[in-house]
Amino acid sequence: xxFTKMHGLGNSYIYIDLFEEELEEKSLGELAVYVSDKNRxxxxxxxxxxxxxxxxxxxxxxxxxxxxxxxxxxxxxxCTAKYVFEKKYVENxxxxxxxxxxxxxxxxxxxxxxxxxxxxxxxxGEPRLAKKSIPMVSGDPDREAVREMLEAGGTxxxxxxxxxxxxxxxxxxxxxxxxxxxxxxxxxxxxxxFPERANIExxxxxxxxxxxxxxxxxxxxxxxxxxxxxxAAVAAAILNGxxxxxxxxxxxxxxxxxxxxxxxxxxISMNGAAETICEGTLKNRPR
Ligand SMILES: N[C@@H](CCC[C@H](N)C(=O)O)C(=O)O
Numbered sequence: 001x002x003f004t005k006m007h008g009l010g011n012s013y014i015y016i017d018l019f020e021e022e023l024e025e026k027s028l029g030e031l032a033v034y035v036s037d038k039n040r041x042x043x044x045x046x047x048x049x050x051x052x053x054x055x056x057x058x059x060x061x062x063x064x065x066x067x068x069x070x071x072x073x074x075x076x077x078x079c080t081a082k083y084v085f086e087k088k089y090v091e092n093x094x095x096x097x098x099x100x101x102x103x104x105x106x107x108x109x110x111x112x113x114x115x116x117x118x119x120x121x122x123x124x125g126e127p128r129l130a131k132k133s134i135p136m137v138s139g140d141p142d143r144e145a146v147r148e149m150l151e152a153g154g155t156x157x158x159x160x161x162x163x164x165x166x167x168x169x170x171x172x173x174x175x176x177x178x179x180x181x182x183x184x185x186x187x188x189x190x191x192x193x194f195p196e197r198a199n200i201e202x203x204x205x206x207x208x209x210x211x212x213x214x215x216x217x218x219x220x221x222x223x224x225x226x227x228x229x230x231x232a233a234v235a236a237a238i239l240n241g242x243x244x245x246x247x248x249x250x251x252x253x254x255x256x257x258x259x260x261x262x263x264x265x266x267x268i269s270m271n272g273a274a275e276t277i278c279e280g281t282l283k284n285r286p287r
Contacts, residue, residue, distance in 0.1 A: 001285065003035070004083065005042060005277040008075030010224025010255025012044045012277065013062070015079065018051040019089060029067030031285060036065035036220075042280075045220050048076045050083055056103055057095035058084045064219025071101030072165035074227015074258075078120035078274040081106035085117055101165020121271040124228070127235045127262075128163040136161050138193045145169075146239045152187040159188070160236040164268070167198040167218070168232035172240070176204050176212040185216025199226060203233045205242045210250045224255030231268045234260040 001023075004015045014035040016023065023031070032047035034040070046064045053059035060080045062073040080097055084090050085108045094107045105123040110116060128134070132141035138148065145161035150169075161169040169188055173179045179202035188200045200216040213233055215226040230251040237243040251258045258272040 001282045004279045006079040008078050008274050011075040013046050013048040014044045015048045032063035033067045045223050053098040056098040057090045059098040066219040068219040072099040077122045081120045082117040082274040120274050124268045126266045134161050134163045134167045136193050164228040164231050169198045170201045170233050170236035173202050176214045181214050181216050201229045201233045212252050225253040230258045
């Protein structure tokens with residue numbers, strides 16, 4: 001089975017092209033665990049399947065390194081867009097990608113002399129703010145989860161939670177380098193208020209247009225970058241009155257920068273890099 005390893009700002013996945021390959025549904029979780037293992041597999045943050053879609057130009061499915069299936073992935077969407085454009089599965093520079101978390105619009109910015117895409121913009125749609133759509137189980141399910149107190153490890157923390165198609169909880173901190181990503185991250189990921197677990201973001205707002213960011217990803221742990229997490233962090237900063245809509249925010253992630261705008265039309269746009277690392281053939285795999 002052929003694979004391509006790609007990354008968006010160091011958030012790497014093994015991509016399998018189901019326009020060409022076939023896979024059995026029952027072994028997908030195991031395959032994700034296997035390819036993500038750097039000692040016995042390839043080494044990555046998870047597995048992404050690029051497939052034909054019945055209604056859109058392409059479809060993406062994402063599995064975390066622990067084998068759990070997620071609804072969407074921002075860095076994965078930029079890499080998927082680069083892949084389907086370079087493979088000529090789409091003809092135009094603007095096209096749609098279906099995910100379990102909703103359909104998004106992709107715009108690739110190719111270097112016309114080489115037909116290679118380095119930067120991709122994704123219209124990620126509207127953030128979903130009601131607790132029931134995250135899902136978060138505490139208080140009124142129709143209300144937003146802005147400045148909610150959560151207890152973990154004997155201490156209380158203020159979080160803002162929302163969905164970008166997948167669940168996120170954002171904490172504002174003074175210094176991301178010293179944030180308790182590896183201790184508080186797993187506690188909040190599995191907190192009882194998040195029945196489907198959550199991705200946990202630690203964010204320091206530097207100015208009206210810049211923030212530092214670290215993430216503890218559901219099902220994978222700390223990663224170099226999280227596209228949906230960066231969108232959630234910008235939305236949370238705006239909901240907390242720390243930043244403004246319709247201004248491009250530079251999010252400094254450990255793996256590089258993303259450029260995020262919560263637009264007037266309510267949609268969040270994400271612009272950033274997508275890169276191919278290598279292509280190969282998988283010899284052994286779980287059946
Ligand atoms: N790295 C991703 C998000 C991947 C899925 C996430 N861990 C989840 O379980 O929801 C991104 O770039 O958005």
